[in-house]
Amino acid sequence: MDVTELLDQTAAAALAHAAALQHRLRAVGGAEEPELRECDNDLHRLIGDIVSLRNAAELLKRMQPAS
Numbered sequence: 001m002d003v004t005e006l007l008d009q010t011a012a013a014a015l016a017h018a019a020a021l022q023h024r025l026r027a028v029g030g031a032e033e034p035e036l037r038e039c040d041n042d043l044h045r046l047i048g049d050i051v052s053l054r055n056a057a058e059l060l061k062r063m064q065p066a067s
Contacts (some may be wrong), residue, residue: 005063008057015050018043 001009022043025036 002064004057004060008054011050011054011057015047015054016048018047022047027047 022040025040025043029036
């Protein structure tokens with residue numbers, strides 16, 4: 001496994017975890033409580049960051065010379 005595959009797999013796992021946390025937060029009323037809404041917003045940004053990492057891994061894969 002090379003670095004880009006490791007990065008992609010790690011990002012995928014982190015994305016799944018963050019999405020599950022966001023779902024749980026919304027299930028307990030994240031939209032009603034200001035503190036929970038702020039946490040939900042932070043999770044949304046985190047998910048965006050993880051997606052960016054996955055995109056970076058894909059770009060690195062494309063840049064590698066064919067073996």
